[in-house]
Amino acid sequence: MSSADLAAGKVIRMSLLFRLQHLLLTVLLLVLAVTGFALMYHENSLAQWIIRLEGGIHNRGIVHRVAAVILMASLAYHIFYMLFSREGKPELRQFYLTKRDFDDVLLSLRYNLGTAKEYPRFGRYGFKEKFQYWGTSVGIVLISITGIMLWAEEFSMLFFPKFILDLALVIHGYQGLMGFVLLFLWHLYNVHLHPSVFPMNPSWITGKVSAEWLLEEHPLEYEKLKEEGLL
């Protein structure tokens, strides 16, 4: 954290590497959603228009699979990074789900209903961020496995009967739909429309948030940084 940042009351929340991963994920998920839903809802005229835009059914598949390969590569990189790198290891620990996260869910409910006076005090990541992170990760793993099964259908049918591939197809499509709905409703609401960040939480571009915001939303993290003399 540079002294200029400190002077301006800014705190780094997303390192450049994370921002790049986030940006890559945004682009890839959009491409995969557009190409994937065009196939899933192929009888819809908008889907047909999109397929034509993508250069036909064959090219649509190529675009989808190129994006998928990059996504899987970035997922593999992310897993290694989080498990083995010096910057990643402590970050992963911050994402561990604890009993406290579930208590926080209830506490936030009670706070909004008016039966609790205090809103839960979050560390670096609150329960919403943790749920989102694990949800996305599990979703991407699931959709990758089923995607590979469907891509290499002859290979996977050496091991699985046809009806398992039928299941894989349904899971692949609906898992995609679920991810899309979650990202569009929950995530975009949380980082754009929510009163505390409206119109946008800038950290995905600048990597930084204000110290006041951190104190408001992640007081435990704020205190920790203060203790460490980083604020």
Next chain:
Amino acid sequence: MMRPFLAAALAAAALFFTVPAVAATPGVGECMECHGDKTNEMTLPNGTTVSLFVDMQAYRSSVHGGSSCTTCHADAKAPHEKLKKVSCGKCHGDAEKSYAGSSHGKLHAKGITDVPGCDGCHGRHDIRKPKDPAARTFRLNIVATCLRCHKDRAIEQKYNLPDQKVMAAYEQSVHGMASKKSGLTGSAVCVDCHGNHSILPGDLPRSATHRQNIPKMCGKCHPGILEQYDKSVHGKGMRGGIAESPVCTDCHGEHTIAKIHDPSSSVSSRNIPKTCSGCHDKEAISTRYALPKKRFSSYMDSFHGIAVEYGMTKAANCSSCHGVHDILPAADPASSVNKANLPKTCGKCHPNAGPNFAKGDVHVEVSPKKAMGVFAVRLFYTIFISALVMLFVLHLGLELYGRWNRRKENGPGGKEGQS
């Protein structure tokens, strides 16, 4: 014993001597004195003029060129008044008989002059053998001969005949192109399907183009296909008198028959699903013959169906798996879609296809009975995603409610937490 012979000889002699004596049977040369004149015309009572010229050269090179005028015009004298109608049936009895039973013949007998008599198709003095490339009835000339009337809009309307589009379609069809463009005499022309002297409308059982006769009729040129078709479920049904069982034309069309690689063909890879589902997507037919339902929609929802729909024609269509002329029900051990044969059938496109290809439905019909797994997973996700959306709305509402409540109590709305 001598008497009848003698009598005949005497009669012949008498004929021989008396006829020239009357000088009433003219030779060809005498006829040509008048009929060789190109300007020789006659005015009919209704005012139209008819040429009486006979092209001697054309006559001599015709199939009848060795005869004399009086072979057909027996009552001709020189000079003469209007002659009797020529009767071809005197020599061509069989042809006259089958013509008399045809649509043309019946109307002709009623005195309708729009329909062709013998001369309408064969010509008059210039009749040639059908094998002669100059003949009107030569295979490559037949279409033009028939179309002289059948492309005439007035005649089409008067007799309620198929319109010009049908005729134009034939000319664009694989058969029409083969004879017209490629000059192949083996290609089907009008008479190959409709017959020649005995043409009848297709709804009469005696007609060559009646449903029951069509496979045999096409089989004249496509015997190998007929053999396959005869063994197929469709061929068996047709022979069993099931009128809904398809014959050649139901899939291939009639005058519009095109090559299978022609995108306009009803049996091109792109169009085959629609052609088959013309019957197989009909509730009544599926029920009557106890056939599996939803074949079309389940195919169109599969990757094969989507790919074909978007023009990826190497993807499997109905016939890729079920066969073409040799289609058999899946229960038949010889069927390409019998469970035991599926790996081999799938293997045509998926070289490593093994027994797993046969485990599960190919046409996945999503219902608890047919595909419980897919149905359950789909239901689970539908409920789960709906629940998530509802939770989101609830969550949003709750946050707004809390914020509003807190603002009411102590000014600014406090925080809701964010991510």
